[in-house]
Amino acid sequence: MASTASVKAPFDREVQFAAKKRAVILSAASAFRRRGYHNTSMTDIGKALGLTKAALYYYVRNKEEILFESHLMAYDSMDEILKNSQPCGLTGLDHLESVFRQFVDLLTQSGVSLLTDVDSLSGEWKTQILARRNTIEKRVIRLVKRGQADGSIRDGDARLHVFFFMGALNWLNAWFDGEGRLQGKDIADHFALQLRHGIST
């Protein structure tokens, strides 16, 4: 029962553990985004949560797992956005704009960070993350192609269309600062417009 579960949640050990683990990942991801993975020590991550480095190892196997989960968190959110946003009568362009807007909101409002340091992951983990990124990329490319098919999006290499505006999204992480003058909503509006003009027919 969902309602019972949510009332009991604060007393449920597993739920608390999961929530704390999630807090570790989110806090670390934010630090990774700002200073980079290798410039953030386990001690730093612990300190930000009022914990000792050793305590972190109660929640995660190792530092790399944190990086892995950070990536997953972002890609899960993006998948969610792609899944929930239905074309329902929209042109390809409108649909794409809506998705892109939600991507910007995700990165500026929710605390989720889109990281680039994939090469600090090894073996299976790296492969998995690259695959996830690829899937999302492919889905966005498909959106563009649909827009080209219905005539709302300009012709041209769909991959290049996508690389261009996904660059804006990734670059956002480097300069966006929640405290700054620019508000997430303004950025979403501006970027949506620039995306639209850039690729519409």
Place this chain on the structure above:
Amino acid sequence: MASTASVKAPFDREVQFAAKKRAVILSAASAFRRRGYHNTSMTDIGKALGLTKAALYYYVRNKEEILFESHLMAYDSMDEILKNSQPCGLTGLDHLESVFRQFVDLLTQSGVSLLTDVDSLSGEWKTQILARRNTIEKRVIRLVKRGQADGSIRDGDARLHVFFFMGALNWLNAWFDGEGRLQGKDIADHFALQLRHGIST
């Protein structure tokens, strides 16, 4: 005398030293771009040049200097482009497009890499690099504003205009691969068009 100097150059010790040092920086920068600064060891950098790690220290003080000079190399090139490209009767938009095109060419053709890992620099070096990046950003913003003044570029926050397409430029480093199917020239054409449509009136 320039001509005498260039003929003697191969015998000039200082010139040779400078050329070798430059090769170290360029090769390292390319590795940094692909795998990241911290995932590239001094041993790696040496190996790529057929040298031992120790030999590198004949050319540079430390690893951080390599990162610093890598950044400088990119920003010097971009400054050069900005300086040499005169408005001479062009609209602000045309001028900007020309500059942007040259930026793309720089990153896809010349072997110069635009790095993001500024936080691995410390103190004075970090400050200097951030200042250089800022200067370039400001100049590009000024180009946009000029275009808005002459009516060739859409109104709106000039900084956001710039962040958007500079994102595409930075993201290029992450995915572009000289061997790949996409050629630098095609990318420049495509990106120039997307830039133009994105911000023109």
Place this chain on the structure above:
DNA sequence: TAAAAATTCTACTATATAGTCAAATTTATA
């Protein structure tokens, strides 16, 4: 060809930090 200068190497040290472990502490349960 011998001496000097430039360049590179082998073998080493120093350091930062990821990761471990057993004990201490806190929190829940009977």
Place this chain on the structure above:
DNA sequence: TATAAATTTGACTATATAGTAGAATTTTTA
């Protein structure tokens, strides 16, 4: 309140790699 389970800690080890020193080698010059 006593016991058990969950959580956190201090003090440690292990490892990767940046950086060094002096010898060896190559290249230039006289």
